[in-house]
Structure formats: C-alpha cells, structure tokens
Amino acid sequence: MIAVFLVCLLSWCRSSAVATALPPPQDLTMVAINTNYTLRWNYKQSAALPNQVTFTTEFISKYMLTIKKKPPVWKPACKESPEHSCELTSFDLYYFSIYKLRVRASVNGNHSAWAFKEFCPDKDTGIGPPSSVKLTLAGYSLEVSIVDPLTSTNSSMKDYMADLSYNICYWERHEDEEALIMETISTNSNVVALSGLKPLTWYCVRVQSYTKYYNRSSSFTSPLCMKNDGHAPCWQILLIFMAFLVIVVPLVVLLAVGSFRCSRFWKSVFHPELPSFLIESRRDSTGGRSPQLITMSIESERLCDNMTVCPKSSVLETLSLLKESAAPPLGLNPDSRSLKVLHICF
Template sequence: MIALNTNYTLNWNWDQSPAGSHAVTFTAQYVGKYKLKSKKGPTWYTACEETSHRSCDLTPFNLHYLGIYMTRVQANANGCHSDWVLLEFCPDKDAALGPPAKVDLAPAGSDLDVFISDPLTSSNTSMRDTLRKIYYHILYWERSADTQALRTQTLSSGANLVTLPNLKAWTWYCVSVQSRYDFYNKSSSFTLPQCMQTEGNTPWWQIFLYFLASLVVCFLVMLLSLYSSFWCYKTVKTTLFPSDQLPPHFKKTSLQHLCDFPHLLSPDSESEQLCDKVTVYADPAVLEVHNPPAEALPPPPSGLEPDSSGRHSRQDSSSSGDSGVYSTGGSSNLQQPNNSQSSTGAGDFQHGPFDPEQVKMQEMTPGLKSPLLITDEGIVDICI
C-alpha cells in the first residue's frame, strides 16, 4: 500500500509465466477488519473489478484515517481464479505524512517571518484536522557561494507563523521546512529551499543616494514642465499672432468685403468711414378726392364766378365747408396753374404744367365745373 496523507493506492506484482499467453485481470476488495469477526461473515467491497492494471486507487472510498482495513487481490485468467492475497492497512500507521503545502518568507526587520501552510488531504482540507499534534521542523542557513562552509540552524514549532531570530541585517537566508508527527515517528520530506534578504537600519550612504536621486528626479520634472509650458506658449502665439502679415491691398479688400455685410461697428471705428451713407425718404403723399353724387350737389349761387386771377381767397376756401377734397400729406410739390391755360368749357380742362397728382385728381373729378386751382401754399380751391 502506497499512502500519503489520505491518498491510498494498492499495488501488487504478478508473474506472467503461469498464465502463458492468456490475458490476466485482477479484482481488488476491501473491508473493515472488525467485520471479519461477524458471525454472518464479512461483506467485501469491490474497489477494482477485472482490471488489467497492477494497482487500484482506494482514495475515492474515503477510508477513515484512524481505521484498520483488510484488502485482498485475486487474479483471473481464462475463467480461472487464483487465491486471494490479503493485506492489512491502517492509514494512521502506514500512511506517510506529506510536507507543508506552502512556505512563504517575509522580512521582519533583521529577522524573517516564515508562513507555513498545513499539508492537505485528498479533499483539500488541512491534515491538522486529522493529526492534532502535527508540528514543523525548520532548517535555515545563511546563503553563501561556498557550500562547504554552510552552517545550518534548526527550529521546531507547531505554529503556522514562525519568526527566525538572531539573524544578520541585510543578509540573505534560505529556509526549508519539514512536517512531523511523533506518535508513529512520521516525518515528511523537506520543502524546496526559499531565500529572502533581511532588513535593518538604512546606512547613511544609501540615504544620501536616495536624496540625490530624488533631487535629480525633481529637477528633471521641473525642466520638463517648463519646456512644455514654453512650447505651448509659443504654439499659441504663433497660431493667434503670426509673424507673416497680410499685404495692404489684401487688408483693404477684406475691409471692403466686410462692409458689404451688416455688422455692428463702434462709433470710433475707422472701418465705418469706408462704408457709404444711406438716406431714407418717406413715401410720397397721395391726395385722395371723393366725388359726391350729382343729386347731392347744391345749385350754384347766382353771381358766383371765378375771378380773373383764377383763385379764391383763403377765407372763402376755408369757409366753404367740406368740398370733398383732402390731402393725406404735404402738397408742396403741387404747382400753381397758369391762368392763360384755364379751360373755356364747363367740363373740360386743358393740361398744362401740372403735377401728375393734379392730373390724376382732375381725371377723378369730371363733374367739377371749374378747373382746379392750387395755391402756392398747397391749398386746393374747387368751384362747384
């Protein structure tokens, strides 16, 4: 039986010569030893049946570590069976103890801390749950190129964290750990050596070197910052204020082009003088003449004739009431008609150098008996 912690494998040997050329298979069984004394006879459990291998794994059957078991193996060839071969197996006594699952080192000033992980079972649990009195044997030494001058030191502890005392500062040490169990005098193999340098007070020359290195780094950082700032300033200045200016005729053309578009300029801006001024005139006034119906016109009074000058006085025109003619604006553009060009007929008008507005008003009032007389002040006299 090859057993390590809770991993169990049953192995056997076989001489092939008696079987000749026939294929041989094997059957492996196990049973608790205390069941052999049962009156009904023991019930054997088959672990491997008709296998061609020379081994059988009993780990999946979870044999109790503190139990005692009986195992047996039988050979089968061409329908024939050999006798059973028995083997007693007690894991607590026969199973070997494995080394620690893991060992880690950490400096603790001028000492070293050793972190030890317990050996593991087949189900990845700690062997300490099965073996309460397991402990560790620690072997450590100062690393040196001369292997013959090595002086090893030992330390035993049942704790998972062990500190190696009395070590030299800033010195490399190597550590190897072994698991032990004294009841059956079990001891595992040593783990692979792991090395770590101890620490201590920092020497003055290292402090000086660290200070000098920090100064160099700070200087380089400041220099890089200044260079970056200068480069950014130069780039912005070159972009916003280029050294190459536009020619004068390009500038003049650009200003004239800007004046073609509406924009706001300050009163003191010189570019405003380059723009033409615009004068806005109001729409010309339009005279409207309303022609009253013929039946509403009163008969002309007797003895009322237009005078030789062709105009009434301002008092007559102002007292004549509503004559049906009014002006929507100033009439300063109207010209005084020539007396020599007055009409001789009752309903006809001879067009002289009248303003177009006067002609329009005459065409709109064909029922008037006398021509339109327009004064210099823009007053229109109408005889009805």
Template sequence: MSAAPRHGLALLHGLLLLFFFCGGADGSEVPPPQNVITKTLNTNYTLSWDWPPGAAGTHAVTFTTQYVPRYQLKFKKKKTNWITACNQTSHRSCDLTRFNLHYLGIFVLQVRATVDGQHSEWAQTEFCPDKEAALGPPSNVTLAPAGSDLDVVVTDPLTSNNTSMREHVPNLYYHVQYWERQADGQAKRLRINTTMVTLPGLKAWTWYCVRVQSRDDFYSKTSDFTVPHCMQTEGSIPWWNIFLYFLGSLLFFFLIVLGTIYGLFRCCKTMKDVLNPSDQMPSHLKKYLCSSPGSDIPRLLTPDSESELLCEGVTICPPPTVLEIHIPPAEELAAPPSGLEPNSSVRHSRQDSSSSGDSGVYSSGGGSSSSSALKHLSAVRHNHMGSDDIFKGLLDPERVNLREMTAHLKSQPEVADEGVVDVCV
C-alpha cells in the first residue's frame, strides 16, 4: 500500500474518533472506560479504570462493575449470570475483596459508564488471582538472642480473612538478608522454607540487622523486603567484667547511703540550731562562772560555808574617808578636867553605818561634865591640827580593810563610859 492511501485511512480514523467523542457529549453515544486494570496484594483485589475528562460535558457520569467466572461464558445456550459488584458509583475503582474470589479461579470483569441515562459499551478484562495477584511480605519478623547467634521468627503473609497465604501458595519460602550494623560490607543471604531460623557465624555482643522477603517460584512472585529489624547478640561474660560490675554497684550503693546519712545529719543540725540556738558565753566569764574551763555549764550555788571561803579574799573599797583624831597636850592629859573622876576612862566606839555619818559626836556617862569636856577638846583640836598627818599615814584613805580596822579597834584599851571620844569620822 502506498503512502497516500495510508494517510487517507489515518485521516478517516481520526474523523471517526472525533465524531465518536463529540456524539457522546451530545448524548447520542457514551464512550466506555479505558485502561481497565486490577490492583492486588495477596487476596485484596481492586478494579480500577480511566475515563476521558469532559466526555460527559455538564452531565454526571456513573459506573457499574460486574464479574462472572470465565467457565460460565462457554455455555452459550445458558444465560450468563453476571454479579454486580459496584452499581452506579462515581468512583473510578471498585473493591472486589469482599466477594472472596477464588485464588485459583479465572474471572471476567467488566465495567461501563452511564451519562444522563445513556450507557456505554462494556469494557472487559480477565483476572486470575493466582497468576496476577501480588505476593506480600511477611506480616511480622521477630528477633531473639541465642547466645552469640540470633533466632529469626517469620510470620506468613495474611489474606483478607487474616489467614496464612501458605494455604493459597504452598511453595512459599523466604529470602533472609542480615548484616552487621556498623560494618559497610555486603549483606549475607539465606533461604528458608520454615518460619524460624538461627543465623550462624555471628559475633558476640554485636549488633545485626535483618530483613525478610516472600517468594514463589511458580509465577516468579517476589514481595518487598520488610523493615530492617536490629538486635545485639549475647555471649559469655568475662569474670573481670562481672567483678567490675560488682564494684561499681557496691560503690554506687555506698554513695547513696553516705549521701542519705549526711543529708539527715545536716537536716537534724539545722533544725536543732533553729529550735534551740546556743549562745556562746564570753571566755572571760567562763573562767569564773563555769564549773570547768572547757564547759558551758554555769557553776551552781554553794552552801554558806563555801561562800564565805570564796569571799575571803574580797576587798571592799568604800569612798575615801578622812579620820580626824585630836590628842590633847600632855599637861591636860595628866590632869583630867574638872568634873571627871581620876579613875574614869574613856571608851572608844565607832560610828555605825546606819547612824548619821556627819556628826562625829560620841556620848559619855556624865551630864554637865561631858559638855565642858567637849568644849575643851574643841579648843585642843584647833591647837593640834598638825597631828592629823600622823594618822593619815597610818590609815590609807583609798582602801581600808574592815577586818584590820576591827582588830585594831578591839585592841584599844577601854575607857570609861563617862569619857568623850576625840575621834571624828
């Protein structure tokens, strides 16, 4: 055939397609769905298709999906009983999983479009799950340490009814890959027909990663690998390692106990200082008031006998006192004044602290003779002022020992009651 006729046939075919789509838009004819395919995984089946956008114009488009076992189409005399899976749905897919299509059967699937009451032609396809359904990876992979090796436990892929896919794929087996996590070397491969295997030749106390893939050689089906699972192998623990663990745990326990005791001690001390503060006594007072030099306990009161002993060395310093003693001349002392008996004696007495401190007058036994004697002594006082220096030297006006004064006064000779004392304080 020449190029001109070929070009004319192509032009004619294009015009027919244009008329076909334009007529569907006007409602005279609706185009059928295109690219009808099945998406499967184990026993989960979904029929999907495409439809040209804008082919329905402003009208809504719906789709109807049906299926039938292929063997029923061979009986031409018998009416085919098509089963409707999805009726008048707007989706571009239809789920066939709930119909439990037999895994080893062959089915014919068809779908058509409906626009404003107008139906398109049926678009058909054949489907065989055993041949076309994809095989899924294991549903679960578990690792368990076995000394320096690892046990790998694989769970079969599951159907839509949560049963094992091994019921539909008897020759199912697994491809195991494992490698050392820190190493960049090539992964090792292992084929297993069971659901459990022990990976040999592994290093002790080393991390390994494992992933598994499902396979079926009858139709050359292979699944995706599972997510890598990693675990560390175990092994015998050296004695020195056990000893170090023991020392570390013992030290940790000791530090915990020590810290607890120290915390309790600090807490008790703080509470004691807050509730019962101790005031320190000055050192110069502790020397005299405390029972011992290093003790804070004050000295208790002692009986009177001991208190006297403690106060034996105490010296009382009264205010300065001037003692004036007047001694008459020898002539007057030799001849007693008139009115006094020759044998009369003068008694010396001290002024009491409770009496008047400024009088300096002592009483005598006589009446009028006493007054004349006082006058006489007063005259003698003015004449013998120089004798005061002698007594001032004998008695220190800054400090007077009461006991010595008492002993000195007691040692003086007694005088008569009638006499007059010539000592003024």
C-alpha cells in the first residue's frame, strides 16, 4: 500500500517537474515568398525532458480578436507535429489582412505556454524572382521574355503588386570575370529587346523582380547566355534572291501579258479596223506612209448613183460589170464616164 502511494507520488512529482520545465518555442519567424508561408521556430530541449517533443500551431485573424460578443476560435494549422516548422500556404491567407499565430510545445499531454507571432502578408512577405526567363534572337538583338512571379495558385503576383517591375542585367561574356562590364535596364514590360549589341558575340542575362511601393527586391535568376547574330550570311541572301525570282518575276510577267491582251481586246471593241481596200496609203511630209481613208471628189460622187456591198461569191460578176462600163459611150470623153452601180465585195 505504501509502495503504491510512493509510485503515484513520484509520477505526480515527475509530471509537475516536466510541466514546469517545459519551455515554449522561441524565435518565431515567418518565411514568406509571394504567397507561400512557412512559420519556423527554435526550441531548446532540456536533457531532463524526453526526446520526443511535439508542437501545435494555430492562427486567427486579428480582427476576430476584437469581437467581444463571442470567444475567438483559433484554427489549427499543425497539430502535435515533431517538426520545428509549420506550412500555412494551403490555408489561403488573405494577402491584405493581419493574422495572429501561436505555437506551443507538448510532452506526454503536458503543454508549454503559447508563443505568439503577428503576421501581415502585405507587409511581411518577400517577392520572388521571375518564374521563368527566355532568350530569343530578334534580328541583331536579343529578346528577353519574362514570366511574372507566381502565387501558390499559379496566378501573377501583379494581382497584389501593381507596380511590379524588373531589373534586367546583361553583359558580354568573358573568361576574365574582372573584365565584365554589366549594364542594367529597368522595365515593367514582360518582353524587352536588348539592342546595340555586338554581332556574333555571346551575351548573358539575369533578371530581378522589384517593387518601389514596398521597397522590396528579389534575388536574380540564374544567368542565361546566347550568341547574338551578325550580318546575314551569303547563303541566306542567295535564298532570298531565288525566292524573289521564283515568286515575284512570274507574277510580273503574267501581269504584263494580261494587260497586253486586255488592251488588244478593248481596242478591237472600241476601235475596229476598216477593210484594207478602203484605206489608201499616202506619203506624209517626212517621206513615210500613213494610212488614209479614200477621199471622194465631188465629181465622182455625182457619177455614182448607189453603192452595194456584196458577198465574195459575186466578185467575178462585179469585175465583169466594171469592165463593160469601163469603155465610154460615144460622145463622152473618158473622164466624164459615169458609174451607175459600184459594188464593194468583202
């Protein structure tokens, strides 16, 4: 009976000593980049305590602590975890709110006092570097394509930081690091062309995110290097010239032929040619021959009673009539002979 009493008394004393000696966590620190949040702390474990110490982490909005009508309800984040950290990213903390965090240590049902930490994502969160950076050739320049830092839900950090900008640092690659001359461009654009570069030269680029409003900047991305283009090579010029010959020249020829045929068609419609026997070639003042219409004198107009246009089949008949009428009647001179009928055959 006395032995049982002594055992109980020893157990109670031991538990009291553990409870008294169990210290709270210390140096609570929030490691926050973009919207990824991790609470870390230190814990000095006494040699008299058991090796296994667990920790419980809880959080609550600071606004909820100001409500007096009902007691605050703390939300558990990590419960009885042996780790000296707790991940809070999955709880989707509102970026522009203020939170109260608390952590305590536990051993065999005994708990330490709470250690508290106030956290405001808007003020206490750091900014990460760009999610990705790519280099591409753009003529004789290098084009830098930047992807914004991303949140835990893969959205842009520009949703929370409207003035998010970038420092682009580039330099000509040298084996001697002391000879490096770095140049920096500040921009809020996601695509930037680096101009004024030397042809056929290797350049390296790294990018840093920063915001003036919060006065924060990220680390630089890993350097990316690419060789800049020089003047176009001969084979490329020859290829462009051949493409020009294959595509442009046939189009010009077809256009010229089509224009010529169209002009001949419209000329035949609006300016038809007269039969050759109605056109008389007359020498002009320069000695050349220009086509002229046959002119009829007043005297010959009087001698013609009528004109008939006949088909080709009556050519012989027309010629015979003209021969018979060629001899002048008695009492008329040759110049005064009259033609009763003039046949024109085609």
